[in-house]
Amino acid sequence: MFDITNHNNIRAPRGNQLHCKGWGQEGAMRMLMNNLDPEVGERPEELIVYGGRGRAARSWDAFEAIVKTLLELANDETLLVQSGKPVAVFRTTPAAPRVLIANANLVPKWATWEHFNHLEELGLTMFGQMTAGSWIYIGSQGVIQGTFETLAALARKHFQSNTLKGRLYVSAGLGGMGGAQPLAAKMLDAVGLLAEVDPDRIEKRLATGYLDKVAPTVAEGVNEALRAKEAKEVLTIAVPVHATELLQYLVDNKITPDVLSDQTAAHDPLVGYIPDDYSVREAAVLRAADPDGYLEKARATIARHVELMLTLTRRGAKSFDYGNNIRRVAYDAGVKDAFEIDGYVPAYIRDLFAQGKGPFRWAVLSGKPEEIYKLDQLALDMFSENEALCRWMRLAKKHILFQGLPARIAYMGYGEREAFGVRVNEMVAKGELSAPVVFGRDHHDTGSVASPYRETEDMRDGSDAVADWPVLNALLNVASGAHWVSFHHGGGTGIGFSLHAGMVVVADGSADSAGRLERVLHNDSGLGVVRHADAGYELSFQTLEQNPVKTPLVGPETQPRRK
Template identity: 70%
Template sequence: MNWFRHDNIHAPRGATLHCRGWGQEAALRMLMNNLDPAVAEDPAHLIVYGGRGRAARSWDAYDKIVETLMKLENDETLLIQSGKPVAVFRTQPSAPRVLIANSNLVGKWASLDEFNRLEAEGLTMYGQMTAGSWVYIGSQGIIQGTFQTLVALATQHFQADHLRGRLYVSAGLGGMGGAQPLAAKMLEGVALIADVDPRRIQRRLDSGYLDAGMTSIPEAVTRALEAKAQGESYTIGIQCHANELLAYLRERHIVPDILSDQTAAHDPLVGYIPDGYGVDEAAALRAKDPTEYLCLARASIGRHVEQMLSLQAAGAVTFDYGNNIRREALDAGVDHAFDIPGYVPATIRELFSEGKGPFRWAALSGDPEDIYRMDDLALEMFGDNPLLRRWFALARKYIHFQGLPARIAYMGQGERDAFALKVNDLVAQGVLHAPVVFGRDHHDTGSVASPYRETEAMQDGSDAIADWPILNALLNVASGAHWVAFHHGGGTGIGYSLHSGAQTVADGSSDSADRLARVLWNDPGIGVVRHADAGYEKAQRTLEAFPERFNTPLLGPTHVPTNK
């Protein structure tokens, strides 16, 4: 294959090495998979998802990364500084093969304006979360998190484990938001999702994440209400601005059962399109007058949240989906923006206390049968978990693979490492046709400090303490992950998040077994410790369930909790 072509990139498949070890090979394949047209939102510009979350700073940087990975020795480590390869150092065989740092700025300078200036100078890039750490797997990577969130909302507000007869309204069909309609469909609900970009709607239609795409708001709303009344599971992408859809609903006193948003509002310059603009017109204004663009986008975000608040007051179960839209609206003058709760404290914080989060794996063979064999293994090992069993059945039925076949599952403390070690055995035995890479979204139990998402309303008030993701990254390096990343910005934007990611390869060797055992115990383990330290009783019970594995001198919360 032509390793350095920049159009129509696809990761190699199969058991043939093109690098000097599977750690390097997996990093190479996952980098290329990030830019596969079936995976990335705008691969021609190296943009993977999230407005401008990129896999590499430039095509020259991409070429040099590929070239270096192919000749990197098994006792060397490649350093990536905001998408640019800067050095190779001799380390040791058990060290990571790649270390990545993206978008990090000193606190006083950590503003969007300063980042935009530095990016324009070619000195940095936005890595989002899994874009710049080379483990994005398309909308299939966020789908279970959306599923878990909606299950929790259904249980809390409708005393049900489904959304049958319920209408979910939101906006944004990009790499993250695109998962929303399929998650609602999996739970038998109706989803009506706005997006200005017709290409995104078509993309979700092609991948089976949407049942229909429409351009008429009245027709789309009528069809959604018919499906709701009939208890039909149906999903619609409507080509319009969120404000247009919400205004139509308000004018006609139509109140959705659940309301959210997953536009890229965390990046108002690139990720959010102002009212009255199409995609091309917005791009032209952005290039001509970015200051005016930001002004218009932020005003639109303010109206967006005001309308969400109005529908919330009318009875819609409304939540912020972690895109920093409330903060942007607050800055635009919407004083009550934070009356909308964040989804982590509202729905899934307990999962973090159990070491659960968006654990994922990709089959480097490219063979879907390898994923199905691992599905079966997971059910053999954890089939007594009814929600996990339900998830695997739905995932196999509904989710189309994007790029390398992959799967995600919210496995917790003691489950990730046990599962990965069994997979490593299957690779060694030849049951699986090539090695498997294990990773996760940075959105995980102990890897993020993000006061408007993962660490919002922490019980001890430690929302903005960023020691934890730094310790997570350092621990994963010490544990021997094959590559480790540390980023700034994530899904909530510059100045609002610090987070880390780690990936480890199961190649069937004893070396991989040792790495997997350490990384996949320690990585979620520090998240459990982080939540136990903050005073969460479920996290403390999780620690107590493994007395032989945790030697944790917890002192408990250091002061009276402030965010109960």
């Protein structure tokens, strides 16, 4: 069938042949493998999918054991995975999830990078990021739409436009998450200028068409970007330097970008950020020889990075932290005004979350791109009145190359997700699609995360750090019958700063899947609307009027005290 001991070129099976005892198990196995496909994962040979050290499994022994267990798992059994290691199979019920995953969860007093690093060194835990350790990563596309929606909202808010044509977007980082930035900028007609210290990452983005060109020096890159801006040309340029070098040049030459951000993996300074004056290779040597010294240098560079961002912000750049916790790392390193830079969720995404809209995604297990295109058209037909969604679907089909199993992401909301999922299940049942479809989402969603420096920053009622909601989300998705459910600590903003939950459901054409899809996709996003209604957001009350849920103590008349 396939050799799970060959770790060099993992590729998920395609087609409608069932290798496991049910499609719930099969979907989990294929998506785990898909995370480690060389087209998808950042360093799959190390089990690293994205985000610095976000892993799909704790070790290769654990990976093999997970796959072997899924192949044998009965339809009334549930596999438990503890931080990337399969630890037990228990008899449950056919309606229960087939897999439950918990990654990197630490008791709050011990929830520090230092303690986590110690446990990881002992082989007792792993960092699952968000969709790495929950087996639903789909490559750079997974973050492209979030970047697109953020930049589109920024354009509307600050430039009264639906595009960034004639605007200069400056950022850094072209890794598993940051690699989405140039393509999102292109989709909005901007000029993108990005710093990336790792030449291999630049080459990968050039090869996939996400990036147009590389400039050998900062001066050449800036000059070319300014020329394209003046001509209102759509162009993305990478410069193979540290972020600080690019930003310092802009500051010294009094050049202010229209839009400024960052997408390095600064949330994990030990692994995700290269300090000034070090190449990628030199940094790896220092990291191995002197991790404490490495952290000191990385945090000092991050502080300088944010100070330069602040200078450009005060000169008029529309700046935002794109969820990598760079402001907090800089704040802890002495930059006490770091939070003058906006967080992207309260500035641009909160209204979407309040309506239950977030990064919903699906992958076709057939492996056939044409089946994704069928589903693109289905979405356009079903939601023709949703202009923002239709705009995205058309742009995605035009610009995005598939990585691994063909997949799509779309910010569908409350009511839309289950309608779409149930309809797709009918298409599988009728043979209109040749194999099942996996539905999931990013953990970065409307009601599945508590992260005070990202998703729940500056909540209207001050509930930024209340983590009951992601716990309830995971529990509700188990009760609703998701095929696998995960609960993680630390993804996105790092250890100590977030708790978040994920879910996946497989549409295999059966009545059982239809029920699971209807319940899970309705309840999952519905809880996000309730969470925001509880915090007092008017858009959430309006959304609940259209899709009623029993909310005994949530409503306009019971709004909590505002900050």
